[in-house]
Amino acid sequence: MKQICLVCQNVDCKNRGSEQLMKELEKQVAERGLSDVEVRSYICFGACQDGPNIVLYPEKSWYAGVKIEDLNDVLSHLAGGPDVKRLNKIDSSLKELIYQLLDTGVF
Amino acid sequence: MAKISTFDDWIARFQEWQKDIGYDPSLLGDYKFETKLGELHHAEIEFGDFRGQSKWKKVEQIPNQSIRDALLNLIVYQGDTEFASVEQQKNLLDTAPTNYDRQSLIRVNSEEMRHGWQMCYLLATYFGDSGKLEAQKLLERRASTGNRLLGSFNEPVKNWLDFFTYTQFVDRDGKFQLTMLSHSSFAPLAQSVAAMLKEEFFHMFTGNTGLTRIVRAGKIPVSIIQKYFNKWLSTAYDLFGTDHSSSANWAYVWGLKGRYDEHEAKGPAEKERLNDLARAHFFAECQKLVDGLNQHIPGDRPRLFVPDLKFHRSIGEFAGKNYSLRGESLAGDEYRKHRTEVLPSPEDDRLLGEIFKEKDWVLQMN
Numbered sequence: 001m002k003q004i005c006l007v008c009q010n011v012d013c014k015n016r017g018s019e020q021l022m023k024e025l026e027k028q029v030a031e032r033g034l035s036d037v038e039v040r041s042y043i044c045f046g047a048c049q050d051g052p053n054i055v056l057y058p059e060k061s062w063y064a065g066v067k068i069e070d071l072n073d074v075l076s077h078l079a080g081g082p083d084v085k086r087l088n089k090i091d092s093s094l095k096e097l098i099y100q101l102l103d104t105g106v107f
Numbered sequence: 108m109a110k111i112s113t114f115d116d117w118i119a120r121f122q123e124w125q126k127d128i129g130y131d132p133s134l135l136g137d138y139k140f141e142t143k144l145g146e147l148h149h150a151e152i153e154f155g156d157f158r159g160q161s162k163w164k165k166v167e168q169i170p171n172q173s174i175r176d177a178l179l180n181l182i183v184y185q186g187d188t189e190f191a192s193v194e195q196q197k198n199l200l201d202t203a204p205t206n207y208d209r210q211s212l213i214r215v216n217s218e219e220m221r222h223g224w225q226m227c228y229l230l231a232t233y234f235g236d237s238g239k240l241e242a243q244k245l246l247e248r249r250a251s252t253g254n255r256l257l258g259s260f261n262e263p264v265k266n267w268l269d270f271f272t273y274t275q276f277v278d279r280d281g282k283f284q285l286t287m288l289s290h291s292s293f294a295p296l297a298q299s300v301a302a303m304l305k306e307e308f309f310h311m312f313t314g315n316t317g318l319t320r321i322v323r324a325g326k327i328p329v330s331i332i333q334k335y336f337n338k339w340l341s342t343a344y345d346l347f348g349t350d351h352s353s354s355a356n357w358a359y360v361w362g363l364k365g366r367y368d369e370h371e372a373k374g375p376a377e378k379e380r381l382n383d384l385a386r387a388h389f390f391a392e393c394q395k396l397v398d399g400l401n402q403h404i405p406g407d408r409p410r411l412f413v414p415d416l417k418f419h420r421s422i423g424e425f426a427g428k429n430y431s432l433r434g435e436s437l438a439g440d441e442y443r444k445h446r447t448e449v450l451p452s453p454e455d456d457r458l459l460g461e462i463f464k465e466k467d468w469v470l471q472m473n
Contacts, residue, residue: 010312010315011392011395011396012308043315043316043319043399044311044312044315044316045312046308046309046311046312046313047305047308047309048308048311048312049304049305049307049308050305093214094309097207097210097211097214097309100207100472101207101316101472104207104471104472106320106470106471106472107316107319
């Protein structure tokens with residue numbers, strides 16, 4: 001199944017480096033030939049203080065406070081490796097609301 | 108009414124406040140009100156005359172009464188906005204466009220109540236009798252009677268366009284205020300607002316995604332959305348305070364409240380213009396968000412925009428002056444006519460009421 005990597009690009013996360021993070025993620029996905037992974041910008045996840053955020057969908061893994069140096073582990077996970085537990089910081093009730101939003105397909 | 112003597116007494120008053128404003132606590136499910144403390148940016152005071160000293164952990168460590176009074180005042184104003192916003196929004200629960208929106212509103216309300224709780228905890232725990240009295244008064248003022256401390260928090264929130272616009276822009280002012288306080292020389296305040304900031308972002312997210320859903324649905328005329336922007340943004344500008352504020356100056360000198368970009372600002376602060384500069388940051392951020400919304404408006408329709416900082420102001424240099432949405436100076440009669448045309452009117456309310464009868468005014472969540 002195709003995994004979509006949603007990278008938040010609202011004003012606060014951009015200030016925290018999400019644009020550069022997304023470019024680097026796109027580059028590394030291409031370099032590794034992860035053809036079943038698509039990187040997309042996302043409006044916001046409502047967790048900007050912990051941003052930049054990456055949500056993997058439909059898998060529903062949420063990585064917060066992601067830095068460029070974390071991408072290797074995130075990409076390994078996308079290639080079938082383990083979860084990156086240290087980046088799993090978001091409370092479950094917020095996850096539930098945002099996943100509900102994603103499931104609707106509105107954004 | 109008897110005065111409170113402990114924080115537990117205050118909690119009992121808080122429950123009475125919920126009842127008095129008609130907020131059913133069972134809506135909150137298993138939500139637990141608690142005080143939360145985040146991390147300090149620095150253990151030492153970050154700016155002002157006391158820079159480099161350890162942050163104050165108790166009020167007794169604060170060097171003089173003027174600083175203590177200014178600190179208490181900052182906490183009171185912050186707390187007042189939190190309870191007021193719940194009073195303003197509670198009536199929308201029955202008209203939520205989707206169950207998701209209802210859940211989001213309940214989350215926003217519960218966190219605003221918790222933020223008010225947190226400010227009252229600080230007042231009751233650290234500021235003696237005067238703090239307890241202020242904590243009590245925070246539950247006695249009402250948005251509905253217009254005696255909340257700041258203008259935005261006495262304005263009516265009548266419908267979900269109001270709510271999404273409010274959370275997009277007024278809660279964003281909240282983010283600015285909390286960010287500036289997160290550098291405070293009073294450690295319990297800095298730690299409190301660090302935790303509150305995390306939660307505030309979901310509120311802004313609710314506004315931004317809600318407005319995006321409205322714009323994409325294309326049923327509410329852009330001209331009406333613009334009027335709601337005019338209403339809430341002009342009052343949000345006022346929330347930053349007067350242009351050349353001596354209170355903001357002293358709050359900075361005493362290390363109580365920093366610049367919005369304190370963590371990355373280079374050079375000394377322009378202490379005479381602190382409020383004005385924070386407002387300019389806010390304006391620029393709102394501009395980017397509105398640009399994002401405009402991407403969803405078809406090319407043949409008018410664009411949304413951020414009103415000029417001089418429009419419809421109630422405090423500061425432009426208070427009571429006759430500036431248009433675009434910042435042009437108008438004659439008195441011309442301005443009064445303009446203001447009537449660009450702020451929400453009873454006719455707009457009526458039209459929105461018709462639009463809200465159909466579900467398609469906002470993208471549905473199913």
